[in-house]
Amino acid sequence: MVVSERGHSVDSVSRGGRAVLLDFGGVLVRFRGLEELRRLLPDRPDLDAATRRWLGCEAVRAFERGEHRDAGLFAAQAVVQLGLPIAADEFLRRFVGWVSEPLPGAAELLARLRRELPAGTRIGCLSNTNALHEERILGWLGEDAFDVRFLSHRTGQVKPDRDAYTHACETLGLEPPQVWFADDAAVNVEAALAVGLRAFRARGPGDVARRLEQDGLLPTGSLTSRPRERVRARYARRAGSPGRPPSSRR
Incomplete structure (x- = not known):
């Protein structure tokens, strides 16, 4: 029996349904914005502090709630409210590129979830985002990768x-303990845990897979779950060693 961080046993949850919700930035796609923001802020806070400042900025919240779609206005307000030492148009140019590419293993994780999660488990995304980034991200990951999408600029919830x-x-029609949620930001995980979701911090697809294996939602030992072990085993078979790669020296 596996016990979650909130103390709810997997076996105690209704078998009528579950959901796995994933954040985009830092979990499925590379998001370099907060590190760049940290460097731009005059006091150079640590990454968690920069994250909290970004999430608390009213210009950011309004833009990502979809309250307005004027990207130029968002950039002008954000530069002032965050105290950034660059012009609004330069900030906006950089902001568009903060989402750069899918993380390695993202497509494989989504395919594995579709293939191996228990029947009736829905796959979704729960992400703070905006119209500038949404099209790029879904273009990479595929709109059909998710059964349901909770995108802040569409739901109005951040x-x-x-x-x-x-x-x-x-x-979803589910109780919070029936919902697993992965996010790379500690503040978002803390808030989700307070509501009762089975939230956990993940910094890439591998962290998601490991937690879902730990909680019994994915089988362990899957061919897609342990790439390092497969490589070691292959080297061991070739070299007759206990799993270390053969020496490159002749």
Whole structure:
């Protein structure tokens, strides 16, 4: 029996349904924005502090809630509110490129979830995003990768607000302990745990797979779950060693 961080046993959850919700940036796609923001901020805070400042900025919240679609206005307000030492048009140019590419293993993880999660488990995304980034991200990952999408600029709900999580659960028709949620930001994970979701911090597809294996939602030992072990085993068979790559020296 596996026990989650909230103390709810997997076996105690209704078998009527589950969902796995994934953040985009830092979990499925490379998001370099917060590291760049940290370097731009005059006091150079650590990454968690920069993340909290970004999520608390009213210009960011309004833009990612979809309250307005004027990217230029968003950039002008964000530069002032965050105290950034660059012009608004330069900030906007950089902001568009903050989402750069899918993380290695993202497509494989999504395919594995579709193939190996228990029947009736829905796959979704729960992400703070905007119209500038949405098209790029879904173009990379595929719109059909998700059964349901909770994107902040469409729902009007942003993390780490409590409503972002309760809205997702209510829409899914599930109780919070029936929903697994992966995010790379500690503040978002903390807020989701407070609501009762089985939230955990993930910094890439591998972290997601390991946690879902630990909680019994994915089988362990899958061909897609342990690439390092497969490489070691292959080297061991070739070299007759206990799993280390053969020496390159002749």
